[in-house]
């Protein structure tokens with residue numbers, strides 16, 4: 001008599017016994033926010049619905065997803081606390097879909113700090129819709145000439161107070177190190193997130209300008225992935241927000257070898273999500289074959305003669 005054939009387990013045994021080293025599908029968003037908060041949030045809701053339909057465990061939204069203001073003054077005037085309507089609306093989406101949500105940058109009102117300026121704050125929401133761990137307040141502020149549509153400048157520090165603390169989040173899909181947009185130009189942030197915080201995944205939610213994005217976006221992101229051997233998830237603003245603001249798009253997910261695993265192209269594809277797999281086993285493999293953590297010799301005065 002033939003023995004009954006056991007049915008295959010629904011989940012591979014190793015993934016079940018050690019879920020954090022398995023594969024996980026995540027979605028990175030690209031959108032074109034304006035001053036219309038309600039419209040921006042309904043775009044977020046639609047993107048969250050699509051990400052949930054595709055069985056993603058997390059959705060990453062870009063910097064300024066809820067609002068891109070036309071002026072610094074407006075950005076300060078419309079800033080909210082983290083228990084305000086914008087974060088609450090997103091928490092309802094996270095809860096509805098049982099999905100992690102990275103809120104790439106909200107204009108946070110800072111009543112306690114004694115600084116009139118707003119903060120540019122990243123918030124991670126759990127699948128229960130609660131705020132996970134510490135918010136991250138953007139450290140490097142974008143003050144640059146010749147980056148706007150008509151060749152104008154942007155002076156983020158006029159309306160934003162800089163943060164002073166790095167943040168990471170231990171989640172069931174890996175340890176997520178947080179940064180925002182212009183931070184990507186400062187590699188020491190990512191060295192600290194990888195080597196001090198133990199990040200597997202680095203996020204860079206952005207509103208890169210069209211001019212700087214064309215020249216630098218992909219190169220910077222892939223460099224950060226390669227030199228840290230982390231996944232990089234970079235949500236992006238795209239298209240024309242106002243007469244003076246235009247963003248580069250090209251939201252992407254990069255693996256720890258530096259390959260792009262998912263991306264959206266602007267302007268052809270515009271608003272949407274790109275979906276990719278995060279494999280912590282692949283992170284481990286890349287790091288085992290080339291163990292930069294044990295090879296690195298930080299060039300500091302205690303260790304080297306700097307001249």
Ligand SMILES: O=C(O)CNC(=O)[C@H](CS)NC(=O)CCC(=O)C(=O)O
Nearest residue numbers: 064142154156181182207208209212
């Ligand atoms: O908070 C908001 O309203 C939106 N914030 C932004 O757009 C920020 C500050 S103006 N943009 C950047 O950091 C772009 C960096 C960039 O483009 C580069 O580094 O090349």
